[in-house]
Amino acid sequence: MTELTRRTLLQTGAAVGALVSMPAILRAQAAPVRIGILQPVTGALAQDGEYGRLGAQIALDEINAAGGIKALGGAKLEVVFGDARSNPEGGTQEVERMEAEKVSAIVGGFASPIVLAASQAASRYNIPYICDVGVSDQIVNRGLTNTFRFGPGFGIVTSTALENLVKLNEAAGKPAKTVVVVHEDGLFGSGMAKLLQAQLPGRGFEILETIAHPTPSRDMSNVALRIRALNPDLVIPSSYYAEFVLLARTMQQQRIRPKGIYAILNGAASNFRFVKEFPDAANLVMDCNHWADPRKPKTAEVRRLAEAGGRFWLYNTPLNYSCVKLLADAIERAGSSDRAKITEALASSTFADHIMPYGPTKFVNGQNQGAAPVNTQVQNGDIKVIFPDAFSDAKPIFPAV
């Protein structure tokens, strides 16, 4: 009770003070808008969390340097950072803390379980929540009006990956007929494998075997030996970073050279760390994944800022950069730091000034309709976009041998 009185007193005092000051000072003192940035920066997902956070920070710095939110008298965006500790309970606890710190919106989460738990916790306080990566379709199918996903979900990613694979193969004269699927046994890998088993045979591919492995796995030699024995035209891996790097290196050491490696949402194939550290193993690996639009000038600028700090260029960075920009645009249009107004502005967003290959934003039930993955390929130490043509900066090299 005493605290409340004191706070009211302080607020009144501040208001009186502001009234008697110069109007210029009034503008300069516009109350900052607090933004929660939630990422798993410790635990198993720490690398992804760090890169996501980096993207958000670049966007926040850029917006503040350009004069903040103009509709709010140049109000600065103030970051409230939260570490989800790579588990849903950690995410929920951080949302509670962000609520106590009065954030206007939350961006991030990275992994589907964290996003599911955190966005639900945020919905209790009507805090708008923008999911950066989490692909589980449950995230936007629950009817939570506060939750928005800027990137593509599982359904879009898988159908795009499948369609592009067929197109790629046809354009090259159908060199690939037999396939081995290697996948991690979590949400994405298992779901992907099931879908491939159902869809690929109808599209002219024969699946020789589907090999599941847990995360983490410390040895991939059995998987590699199995691939050698089966000798497929195409290997489709859907795994996290360490496991795929291990697999690709083992395959290289054992001279297993399929006509192509076509990864789907792979943790490594679109990761410059892999490309820089193991250039031979990485060369010509293809991936269907989130990736920044290489033709937008802003992309190069954000990439330069990220790499200036000695970091690699990962998809987490441009995705989070774009999500924070999307949010800032919504706050600008809402003209308020009020949560309900920001949610409303997000729902009607047509934001196009992002660096993802999506086109203007349009949310239906919280899902950005234009969001889609692209196909990338490691070519001579660089990661190029090879598909779709509208965004590509290189031609696919397929078959690789």
Place this chain on the structure above:
Amino acid sequence: MTGSARLPILIAVIVLALLPLGATSNTLLNFMTFALIVALAAQGWNLLGGYGGQFSFGHAAFFGTGAYAMGLLQVRFGLNPWAAMPVAMLLGAAVGWAIGFLAFRARLRGAYFALVTLAFAEVFRILANAWAFTGAAAGLLVPLKLQAANMQFEDKRLFYWLVLAFVAGALVLTAELARSRFGARLVALRENEDAARALGVDTLRVKLAAITLSAGVTAAAGGLYAQKSLYLDAAIAYGPWISVDALLAPIVGGLGTVFGPLIGALALLGLGELSKMALGNLFGGAVPGIDLIVFGILLILAVAFAPRGLLGLFDRLIRRPRPAEGGEATP
């Protein structure tokens, strides 16, 4: 005897119950709810591990069964959560009995028993991760419907009090058990199983009863967790984190004591949260994970200087140190 056991429980529960009335922060409330759920799981572990000396490394098997039962009964069978809760506890207890039957009948003790429980928990995790019925790797989402009839409360304090009621029940159960004939048999078995058998204690039966009870209590914690987070996947429900927390809390708090698991859980999780907040403010998140390093150092110090748990340390500080204790402290 009765009075001396019940009065501290009553005081502790009243203090905890009054907490949300004084502090209005939802951050604290959410943390306390979670800590009490872990404490409940640890209380279950303590019945078997603390009193019975059977160290399980796989209480996740019971926690997860309780959690999944709670979720699946609601989502797949449309059961009301209030009705699902006792079923979840019974199912957890049944799993406990089954694992106990297999392990104890084979006379597995010590490290062997620990490894078998660990393996069972892992098997459950892999099954839940693969089976479509449990939602496989996509997990299980319990629909958000904020109604008291649905065990989801608009006011978070109500859920906190519900969890506290379970913890209070487990405290009373533990205190009663410690004084009972069954408790005496359990302790006898812990101290020397062969001697206990020679005295006519049916050790298999006592151990089976203990693991069944223990699993039931831990399953209740799982059920409450499912209702709190409304989302489950195999790594949450059957993951090793809860096995570790459930055994670490009693060890830190005081093995085989009524309050050990509760004090241990609050101290452990509280320390983790405090170090995160304090260091987060200090470094502004510039050094990710530094709180975990500090937490680890504090944990090592706690174990080094309080080998009999916080309750043991408390004992040692307020009472005159007995000569025997100096010898016990060195491993």
